[in-house]
Amino acid sequence: MNTTISELARQDGKTVTLQGWVYSKRSGGKVVFLQLRDGTGICQCIVEAKDGDIFESAKDLTQESSLRLTGVVRADERAPGGFEIAATALDVIQIADEYPISRKAHGIDFLMSNRHLWLRSRGPTIVLRIRHTIIKAIRDYFDADGFTLVDTPVLTPGAGEDAQTLFEVDYFGEPVYLTQTGQLYLECAAMALRKVYCFGPTFRAEKSKTRRHLTEFWMVEPEVAFAELDDIVDLAEGLICAIVEAVLARHEQDLLELGRDLAPLRRVQAPFDRITYTDAAETLRSAETRALLEEELERDRARLAEWEQTVADLERQHDEAKKAWQKDKLDVELQHLRQDVQELERDLESRPQHIELAQNFAWGKDLGGSDETIISKLHAKPVFVTDYPREAKAFYMKQSAESAGTVRNMDLLAPDGYGEIIGGSQREEQVDVLVRRIQEQGLDPADYDWYVDLRKYGTVPHGGFGLGVERTLSWICGLKHVRETIAFPRLMGRIYP
């Protein structure tokens, strides 16, 4: 009977057939241990010399060879996972060529060039499954709340906004661009269906080589008619809580395997703090913040000293180690640790500068990366920052009635320096104000005629936001780089495979 590794616990004592790939092999004189991988898990299979022909074929198997294996399921505490299979039949589909990815350490360049194979490794499969859970949680959240999914176009005409970050495509001789947001189209759909969302890829030709940037990433954007900023913030808060809850419900073990600390994720429950940009600016400049940051700096300096001590200890163990492979193992550990030390050193070096930047923060400027990190450090959960200065923001955001100079927008900052994962706003619904803002930003009103029409034919207050799937995933999984959150990442300078 065909089965999968995920179902094995229910098959104790039965004879089953698994279909999969060789994850690793260890052989003794009269026994071969295969770690079999079938896409649902990993299971140890044993072939013994008394099994005859299949023992000979098992000895020839290489890493990632494909096969069907039949055998008896039995519980055994010596087996990783608790169950193993004693083989009775082995049908080799293909003996794999020498597989480039071993279970040893590899450099990121090599892994990225072999992403098509790297996907089979433990970490990538876990992250892809969590990605699936997050996307499903997002869709369930909106679907359960009466939203309609509306797909917006990927090819868009050349509306002026910052052409530097647009990818140009030849459209029958006309230049058109890959979408950066479905928002403007979604506003039209919201006037038809009231609550809508789109979910698709988005393209930015930013020349950014950092751990937070992809040139192609996935974004979900809800848009709601008759909604004001507070409604949009509530919606975003509920979404983040629903996502984190879904991931915790299904992936605690996976997160632990990725080395993620679960406590901060369990804290992610409504309500999140909501501060205005003006509050944030004051906080950045305050003496209390300075004191807090300097205390933290001292703590981290102590931590650095501890890490350096650990490095010294490991170096001593390395010198004392007799076996070559023990030295090698320690080398790998040391390499990681030294990298962490180096990163912390660099971080510590730049922090006094960041404190100064924050202390001298001028109202009117957009929050910089280091400012965002400081704000998020002062909050145990994700935090909303609202009402930014008008000049720093897009033309379609609604101008505040009460205090001139700001707009009704919001960003959600993820903890631990993961940065902005949501950006949204209430939209400007007054036709005259909107047209003036288009002109003030040096855009051609003719390009936006259709968009302005929404304000002529039954305009209503409305708003929405965009959530970046990869940054959210990166934060939840505690990854160092967003390139690991998508099967085939597209980065500046990397398009293969």
Next chain:
RNA sequence: UCCGGCGUAGCUCAAUCGGUAGAGCGGGUGACUGUUAAUCACUAGGUCGUAGGUUCGAGUCCUACCGCCGGAGCCA
């Protein structure tokens, strides 16, 4: 675009002062009844990123270029 770092075997990395290119893993052959990155023995495997230059002699020093990594700006 700017700043910093790194390019040596299939992979991860050594190579002291400029003086015969090395180890582990992976591959191959063999040994071993229970392995947990198995172990042990033997073995094959190199355009030292590319092009110049200095030198009796360059992986090592100099110049330029290319590639990758990290960061800044900008952003989700």
